[in-house]
Amino acid sequence: MKQVFIIGVGLIGGSFALDIKKRNPECVVYGIDKSEAHLDKAKTLGIIDKKATYEDLSTADVVIVAIPVDATLEVLSKVLDLVSDETVVFDAGSTKEDICLKVKNHPKRRNFLAAHPIAGTEFSGPDAAIHNLYNNKTNIICEVEETAFKLQEKALKLFADLGMRIRYMNPKAHDKHIAYVSHLSHISSFMLGKTVIEKEKNERDIFDMAGSGFASTVRLAKSSPAMWTPIFKQNKTNVIETLDEYIDNLKHFKKLMLEDNFEAVFKEMETTNHIKDILNGIE
Amino acid sequence: MKQVFIIGVGLIGGSFALDIKKRNPECVVYGIDKSEAHLDKAKTLGIIDKKATYEDLSTADVVIVAIPVDATLEVLSKVLDLVSDETVVFDAGSTKEDICLKVKNHPKRRNFLAAHPIAGTEFSGPDAAIHNLYNNKTNIICEVEETAFKLQEKALKLFADLGMRIRYMNPKAHDKHIAYVSHLSHISSFMLGKTVIEKEKNERDIFDMAGSGFASTVRLAKSSPAMWTPIFKQNKTNVIETLDEYIDNLKHFKKLMLEDNFEAVFKEMETTNHIKDILNGIE
Numbered sequence: 001m002k003q004v005f006i007i008g009v010g011l012i013g014g015s016f017a018l019d020i021k022k023r024n025p026e027c028v029v030y031g032i033d034k035s036e037a038h039l040d041k042a043k044t045l046g047i048i049d050k051k052a053t054y055e056d057l058s059t060a061d062v063v064i065v066a067i068p069v070d071a072t073l074e075v076l077s078k079v080l081d082l083v084s085d086e087t088v089v090f091d092a093g094s095t096k097e098d099i100c101l102k103v104k105n106h107p108k109r110r111n112f113l114a115a116h117p118i119a120g121t122e123f124s125g126p127d128a129a130i131h132n133l134y135n136n137k138t139n140i141i142c143e144v145e146e147t148a149f150k151l152q153e154k155a156l157k158l159f160a161d162l163g164m165r166i167r168y169m170n171p172k173a174h175d176k177h178i179a180y181v182s183h184l185s186h187i188s189s190f191m192l193g194k195t196v197i198e199k200e201k202n203e204r205d206i207f208d209m210a211g212s213g214f215a216s217t218v219r220l221a222k223s224s225p226a227m228w229t230p231i232f233k234q235n236k237t238n239v240i241e242t243l244d245e246y247i248d249n250l251k252h253f254k255k256l257m258l259e260d261n262f263e264a265v266f267k268e269m270e271t272t273n274h275i276k277d278i279l280n281g282i283e
Numbered sequence: 284m285k286q287v288f289i290i291g292v293g294l295i296g297g298s299f300a301l302d303i304k305k306r307n308p309e310c311v312v313y314g315i316d317k318s319e320a321h322l323d324k325a326k327t328l329g330i331i332d333k334k335a336t337y338e339d340l341s342t343a344d345v346v347i348v349a350i351p352v353d354a355t356l357e358v359l360s361k362v363l364d365l366v367s368d369e370t371v372v373f374d375a376g377s378t379k380e381d382i383c384l385k386v387k388n389h390p391k392r393r394n395f396l397a398a399h400p401i402a403g404t405e406f407s408g409p410d411a412a413i414h415n416l417y418n419n420k421t422n423i424i425c426e427v428e429e430t431a432f433k434l435q436e437k438a439l440k441l442f443a444d445l446g447m448r449i450r451y452m453n454p455k456a457h458d459k460h461i462a463y464v465s466h467l468s469h470i471s472s473f474m475l476g477k478t479v480i481e482k483e484k485n486e487r488d489i490f491d492m493a494g495s496g497f498a499s500t501v502r503l504a505k506s507s508p509a510m511w512t513p514i515f516k517q518n519k520t521n522v523i524e525t526l527d528e529y530i531d532n533l534k535h536f537k538k539l540m541l542e543d544n545f546e547a548v549f550k551e552m553e554t555t556n557h558i559k560d561i562l563n564g565i566e
Binding site: 118119120121122137138140165167174177178180181182184185186187188189190191192193194195196197198199200206207208209210211212213214215216217218219220221222223225226228229230232233236239240242243244245246247249250251253254257258260262265266267268269270271272273274275276278279 | 401402403404405420421423448450457460461463464465467468469470471472473474475476477478479480481482483489490491492493494495496497498499500501502503504505506508509511512513515516519522523525526527528529530532533534536537540541543545548549550551552553554555556557558559561562
């Protein structure tokens with residue numbers, strides 16, 4: 001692995017670059033980004049070695065596509081057109097069905113590995129890139145059988161070097177389940193932030209009353225709208241299903257309160273308490 | 284300050300005990316708890332020096348009532364009956380209106396200080412007690428003018444020693460605003476946990492897909508139902524108001540998605556993004 005190209009030098013791409021450079025000193029990391037300012041920043045921060053353009057992709061060993069999922073749909077075919085037969089291209093998007101569908105019939109489909117590393121923070125841009133982001137994190141790989149075996153090996157070695165655990169899944173199942181364990185959390189957090197900001201807009205010092213619990217619950221409301229809007233768009237059906245169920249559960253909780261059925265309110269919380277065991281090891 | 288009594292030796296009371304003992308080596312800390320097992324545990328952990336009963340309260344300099352808010356309503360008058368004129372009694376409950384109302388006409392009302400330290404974790408019981416829980420945290424004091432001046436001083440010195448910032452508020456305003464910045468977060472978190480657990484109950488390994496974002500958003504769903512049920516009961520009207528607004532915001536978000544109005548979805552998130560600035564300093 002001599003030449004790695006990162007398309008999108010933000011939190012996700014930048015963090016890949018940092019760890020790859022650290023573990024492979026011989027490797028040259030190239031950055032491609034529609035923002036010249038981000039590219040310059042990434043170079044200054046030592047995240048990438050050189051700035052590049054799509055025309056340079058022919059010499060790539062590995063291409064990592066780490067841009068919003070709508071942009072991935074736009075560029076992925078072009079990227080595959082430009083790379084050599086020995087290049088593995090993988091993405092890091094939070095949706096998989098549309099992306100896999102987009103390149104289904106591409107002559108270089110076997111050069112692409114559909115991936116979703118479950119890692120990130122609420123921050124974005126090159127400044128947000130950090131070392132060891134992927135260590136001990138799960139990487140979901142979809143339609144692995146569609147990728148050439150030797151290129152799978154190349155990508156899996158890279159993931160193993162970064163400390164990632166691999167899980168295989170079909171794109172439909174990925175998008176359905178990830179709506180519950182990731183996409184819904186973001187909406188619940190954004191709408192919680194909205195509710196409180198709207199109510200307290202004229203009393204900013206009320207936020208002095210907020211503790212670490214509130215901060216934890218609205219943390220995801222700091223996330224990038226440019227990244228999340230296309231995710232909700234591509235995963236619309238699944239996300240709406242989760243939202244419907246979430247709203248129903250909130251309405252039911254409210255109904256129990258209105259009826260003064262606090263025994264049932266207690267049980268609602270007690271039943272959910274075992275999330276403790278489920279979360280063990282995630283935090 | 285020679286004798287401090289902690290009623291309820293869990294997370295809140297136990298953490299007060301630890302810091303008070305550390306800063307006042309001459310002080311003897313007594314524990315009162317309806318659970319004999321918790322008292323024994325607190326003694327073994329060095330949280331309290333001695334087990335005690337309500338009958339011992341006559342010698343107390345300070346009494347800290349750190350039990351669920353329904354239990355506080357039950358015992359507070361009795362506690363005031365039993366203490367000396369020099370004793371300051373303060374609570375730590377997440378509701379203030381019912382508690383202040385309960386002792387409004389008590390002959391020893393001036394011995395009581397209504398307090399709400401904005402501090403805690405999602406854990407409970409003596410094992411959850413930790414040092415420095417209150418350092419740099421806000422403590423909301425209600426109806427301060429109802430407390431004898433010398434006893435205010437005694438309590439404020441204790442809070443200052445523990446590193447707390449003080450804010451004064453009336454009980455009605457406290458309960459209204461805390462519903463937004465604390466109580467609603469707990470419901471959103473419990474119901475998010477419920478939604479995901481219900482959906483994925485037959486596919487436990489799906490939680491491998493959950494990342495730190497999900498963990499952060501459902502963290503509060505680990506909280507104690509015994510503590511939270513009476514809070515929701517006492518603050519029912521305010522909490523239902525916040526729930527209504529939250530549900531409306533979620534429905535609106537869903538409507539925008541259904542209409543494919545992703546420009547507006549983007550704007551919803553962008554507008555809420557400035558929670559970043561608001562949260563600065565809380566986490």
